[in-house]
Amino acid sequence: MxxxxxxxxxxxxxxxxxxxxxxxxxxxxxxxxxxxxxxxxxxxxxxxxxxxxxxxxxxxxxxxxxxxxxxxxxxxxxxxxxxxxxxxxxxxxxxxxxxxxxxxxxxxxxxxxxxxxxxxxxxxxxxxxxxxxxxxxxxxxxxxxxxxxxxxxxxxxxxxxxxxxxxxxxxxxxxxxxxxxxxxxxxxxxxxxxxxxxxxxxxxxxxxxxxxxxxxxxxxxxxxxxxxxxxxxxxxxxxxxxxxxxxxxxxxxxxxxxxxxxxxxxxxxxxxxxxxxxxxxxxxxxxTEVQKEVPQLPAARMQKYLLEYNLSEKDAQSLIKDKNISDYFDECVALGINPQLAANWITVNVTGVLNKEDISIKEFYLTPKMLKQIIDKINDKTISSKQAKDIFNQALEEKKEPKEFFTSDNMQISDDKKLKEIIQNILANNPSQVADYKNGKDNLFKYFVGQVMKETKGKANPNITSNILKEELNK
Amino acid sequence: MSKTIESLAQEIQNKKGESIIKEAIAKAKASKEYNFFVTIDENASNDIKTNNLLSGIPFATKDNLSTKGILSTASSNTLKDYVPFFDATVITKLKELGAVNIGKTTMDELGMGGTGTTAATGVVKNPWDKTRITGGSSAGSAGCVASGIVPFALGSDTGDSIRKPAAYCGVVGYKPTYGLVSRYGLFAFASSLDHVGTLTRNVKDAAIVVDAIKGKDDKDMTSLDSSDINLVASLTEKLDNKKLCYIKEICNIEEYANPSEDLKYCLNNFKEVLKKCEQIGIEVEEVSVDKSLLAAIFPTYRIISCAEATSNYSNLTGIIFGPRGQGKTVEDIMMDHRSKGFCSLIKRRFIIGSYILQKENQEKYFKKAQKVRRLIVDKINDLFTKYDGLILPCSGSCAPKIVKIKDQKQDDILENHLAIGNFGGFPSISIPCGFLHNLPIGVNITGKVLDDANVLNIAYNLEKTMNYKNQIAKEQK
Structure with a gap:
């Protein structure tokens, strides 16, 4: 029984x-x-x-x-x-x-x-x-x-x-x-x-x-x-x-x-x-007056995070534990940031800083709007995730908006035309390696990528670089 | 000290009043055999001087009002060493005006009893005849005012505890509307019935004092804003169009099976008072109230007051204040404190109260008593739609002999109707209206809530038709 x-x-x-x-x-x-x-x-x-x-x-x-x-x-x-x-x-x-x-x-x-x-x-x-x-x-x-x-x-x-x-x-x-x-x-x-x-x-x-x-x-x-x-x-x-x-x-x-x-x-x-x-x-x-002060409650947010945004239970839990963090997340989503991306950034990078500095998110320098500046640049592939992390830290350290760090010095090169030009130059200057590659030395591909990175000081978008390279080498 | 507050204030203003406080203290000390006081503050002095009539006026305070730095026992052994560190709101107000508290008056233990015989420090004796009671529980307050020791004293009234001793001692006892005077600092007996009020030798003095002590108090949520009420200013030399009623079932001798000579005398006296009312233009009518409702006043009062009292006085454990009991466990210590501290009457009432509040008895007694209270108040309020007030004799006799207290019947309607004023929170005043066996008797006027000015004005005009205003008690040999 x-x-x-x-x-x-x-x-x-x-x-x-x-x-x-x-x-x-x-x-x-x-x-x-x-x-x-x-x-x-x-x-x-x-x-x-x-x-x-x-x-x-x-x-x-x-x-x-x-x-x-x-x-x-x-x-x-x-x-x-x-x-x-x-x-x-x-x-x-x-x-x-x-x-x-x-x-x-x-x-x-x-x-x-x-x-x-x-x-x-x-x-x-x-x-x-x-x-x-x-x-x-x-x-x-x-x-x-x-x-x-x-x-x-x-x-x-x-x-x-x-x-x-x-x-x-x-x-x-x-x-x-x-x-x-x-x-x-x-x-x-x-x-x-x-x-x-x-x-x-x-x-x-x-x-x-x-x-x-x-x-x-x-x-x-x-x-x-x-x-x-x-x-x-x-x-x-x-x-x-x-x-x-x-x-x-x-x-x-x-x-x-x-x-x-x-x-x-x-x-x-x-x-x-x-x-x-x-x-x-x-x-x-x-x-009525008191009712207005009741915020959206954790259970309702949980439902939204799990069922609407499809976040993992772990992510949803850690966002909800603190109303201010949850509010911050909601603001990010309202600004148009992809919920999963926002959750990742908040539960990993933002929370990391909060814990390290023992501060609440209300004291955190980067507002959702500022965070969006970074995430937007990742989305349009202007910066790598490593660069994004660097800008995030720099912005926090210098208490400046992230966009101020998006200079040509550190911007990822995702411009197809520009990259194509650089790649064509490199291939023209390395005829023997091109010939070897075409004869089956596949691992020379990495050599060309290296050359592109060297030329761009590491700012070339790796995916685009690899695509253009393939295209040019197969011509 | 046989003077009114106004004449004393005049003396003080003319710089002839320096000795007034000392004289009051001396008289208080000389009254020892009557046991009016638990504590006399020999160092009391008028440090604060104001333009108020009460500046420099001595007064006495019932021992259940909290007085900073002065022993406040409520005449109970459970508080025999309790010296409060804060003043009751009424004390603060009087002190600020420059009035001087010269002592704390003896009372029935914790306000329960109604005879003045249950104080831990002994029986309070009637200043007109020391073989008789003063009535209670504001026994010492009534006695010391009647004796001319002070022009006024503060009392508290839960059933009739100001108005009955006032009648027995030949003074004016006034219980204002519930909430008019703050209860902060009054040791709660039955919170829904408790009132702070005054004992004086004339109606105007009562008006003067209550004008000074009334008002909304942030420390008492049941207190009321009465800024539009000015009692002294409402006293007029003539009355017009006032109507009072009296209850046939209480006042007509035919209602009583075997009336005593004393009762006959008292009810006759009452009829004389009614004639005086008519002489000054007050119309008086007889009304009838269901006798079973009137008979319910006493049990209703007993049930509600005992129930609230048993809870209110649960703070008397000797743990935080009061003498610490003996025992091994906390329960033993509390039990010892309470067993030794209370007189038998208190213990009996606590047991009754506790019984009434038991889950299985609440509906039968407590809830029913509250319904009856509501019925009584509704009936009286109904009368107040037609009349300015209710006029009734305070008692069917003069103050009884101390030795005969135990023989007194407790449940007479005539002896208990004053609790109506507490049930409804009505303003209610007793004034002296005659003598029986050379002892004073009184008449009571009760009016509708917050109509204190009207009630006092009627009493003020009625008082003038009789010769008892400002009288001082004298023992008849």
Whole structure:
């Protein structure tokens, strides 16, 4: 019997706003512990939350990027529980009316487009961070109140590859919309997932197991693969009872999942509407305004690159990873550069310079228009690819437009007439070699090419030279 | 200190007011047996001088308002060592005008209780008779104003916590429209019901103080722009075309099965007040409100306030502020702090609140209470389409004896209707209107949202028909 996994994902991502979501403290927690705190972040009596407009704006932008339905009013709820990292004793989140519901994100896997269904996206605040030691724990409230969006999918994913493709597309989407830096190394993205296994062709989902707080994409993959193995083994061995509705955690050292608590022990968060934040109308005008800021998303670009431009998956991936590079590429194509040529130049030469100099493409001197100057000259065979590379480097070094280097000194000679003249001269001056060639010494062809190159200081177009030479020698 | 703010301001202007602050501090210290104060700031002085009427005027602040550098306990052991590092917006505003906070007043612990008997520092005693309660939770604030220690005190009102003690102490208690005064710095009890307001000895003083403390505050999203409201300027010497209504089911003696003598007296007194209303040109009409709706006021208030309170006070763990509890684990430390810190009434209400918020109970209690709240507010708003306000007696008796508190029935409609003002965020003011057993009783006027000027003006004119304006409490031997 074959078992199919069904996976749903909850992803938390920190927004890159200037200040926290309900206080004026700076949103930047990787500094000295407890240095970015407003009274609210430590729940001092009498403090009140004030909603950060920038956080709402970014959350709304993400909801629109995910094609969500937007509620008519913005409102928040309290999620009540006691934990030392939660100073107020409740988290302000969105339960009743998330900022977006019923959306989707398109992902591409094996050149196939798949829609991942989004149940909802909501805006909430992060907790303080804790460092645990043997007999004490340290609290850092810099993270308390950092804006988070939580994006919840429907249970619609069926392999770890799909999940990873979804996560990578989502991460790119955050970056494309300038909503989050989405850096897993800084803990800006955290995942919970639930997974169940059911027999192939059986509609009813199996028992749902939740795995909480996974902090890297690699571990998400490991956790899923492990759970698939564990649950499949249990089912195949007739030990269905081993799969219970429970919450597990992923253990990085053993690369396994470990049970934390059973469903029956689940916490009642006693949600209710946050009374300190009045309901705020979300107008159509505002939605339209934010919608305009949503750029073309990575999945759509991926589709274009793969299916329209026929690029390799590798090229497409490396173009899309950075929105600015993708924008640069799109501009090149819009200027009329052949997509494959543009992709080659960008993924090899341009990226090489960016990496070497550790700069972003926005700081890169050559604009798509300038790059076109070079590529055009290759296309009309005025310069060789080696020359093109030299001009590319020279232009960068001297911060000048490439066209300034297209002098007669370095231009490739592709003029048929001119080359014919040079070749005829050479042949006339080397009658014995011509005679030998005609008598079967084929390798003398190379000698003639050499002579042409010598005469032109290497600037003769090799293809044209070879064609004319053949023509003249066969006369 | 029996004077009005205006006359005190006059003295200050004539350079005769240097001793006013010192005198208030001395009186506060001398009132120890009544337990009005948690903290008296003996060093309080008028450093900032402005042209405002409040410059140099001493006042007292309920202990659940955050005062920078001054102990703010909300009369709870969970905050017994808490010294805030920021001022509530109302304190900032008063300080900027030159008013001087001379101390923090005792209250029912965390604002819950309504009697003035549950403070961690003991029972607050009524300045007219120290064997009786002041009512609460703004107990010390009502008491110190009634005693003539300060001309005004700040209070907070979640169910009737300003207006009821005002009535029991013979002073004016005013709860403005929800949002008129910022709640930033008020220790939240039930955020959707909490208001900051004033205790004064006359209506005009209430207008002066609220004019000074009201306004949109960037730190409180529920605060409102009221720049077009000027309360003092709205007080007129004559009224025209005002109409009030009273609720038959609350005010008619026939509605009560076995009315006590006290109740009869209070309702008679109320009818006398209505006559005075008519004398000054206020038309008063009787209206009927479904008794089951009125009976729902108390449980509705209890459910919503307990639910919000249990969440709001979850920050009291002793981890960040307040005395650190004992224990091996964080949970033990928090549990110890809360078990030792709260009085039994608080614990009971937190358990009720927590029960109400449980997933399986929310629909049955919390959501239903919110629906009933809406029904009550809709009914009252409906009345306000025809009337300028609702006039009702504050209570069916004078302040009870401290020893008899436990015998008090909690769910009388007459004792709980003031919460209507909190449900709707309506402006509501109680003024003294008579005496029973030599103890003050009060009458309440509640009006529509943001119609504070009208409500105050009616109270201002009604106050003039009676002899209780600016009265100072005296113990009758």
């Amino acid at each position: 074959k078992y199919i996994p069904t996976i749903g994902l909850e992803l938390h991502c920190e927004l890159n706003t200037k200040s926290k979501v309900f206080s004026k403290a700076i949103n930047h927690y990787n500094e000295i512990p407890n240095s970015h705190i407003a009274p609210l972040d430590m729940a001092y009596p009498g403090t009140l939350p004030v909603v950060n407009k920038e956080a709402v704006h970014k959350a709304l932008k993400m909801a629109l990027a995910l094609h969500c339905e937007i509620p008519k009013i913005l409102m928040f709820d309290r999620k009540n529980y006691y934990y030392p990292d939660l100073p107020k004793g409740y988290q302000i989140t969105q339960m009743e009316k998330p900022i977006g519901i019923n959306g989707y994100l398109e992902i591409i896997l094996n050149r196939q487009v798949k829609k991942v269904l989004i149940h909802d996206i909501h805006l909430e605040e992060d907790t303080a961070s804790m460092d645990h030691y043997d007999d004490f724990s340290l609290l850092d409230y810099n993270r308390a109140g950092v804006p988070l969006v939580e994006i919840v999918t429907e249970p619609c994913l069926h392999s770890s590859d799909e999940v990873i493709a979804y996560l990578e597309t989502l991460r790119n989407t955050f970056k494309y919309c300038d909503i989050s830096d989405a850096d897993t190394k800084l803990g800006q993205i955290r995942c919970d997932l639930n997974i169940s296994m059911q027999e192939e062709n059986v509609e009813k989902l199996g028992t749902k197991v939740e795995i909480k707080n996974i902090n890297s994409f690699a571990n998400v993959k490991n956790a899923i693969d492990y759970e698939i193995k564990r649950q499949t083994a249990a089912l195949e061995n007739g030990k269905k009872e081993e799969i219970t509705q429970e919450t597990r955690r992923y253990d990085d050292e053993t690369k396994t999942t470990i049970s934390m608590r059973q469903k029956s022990e689940s916490i009642d968060y006693k949600y209710f509407v946050e009374p300190n934040i009045p309901k705020i109308k979300i107008t159509e005008e505002y939605i």
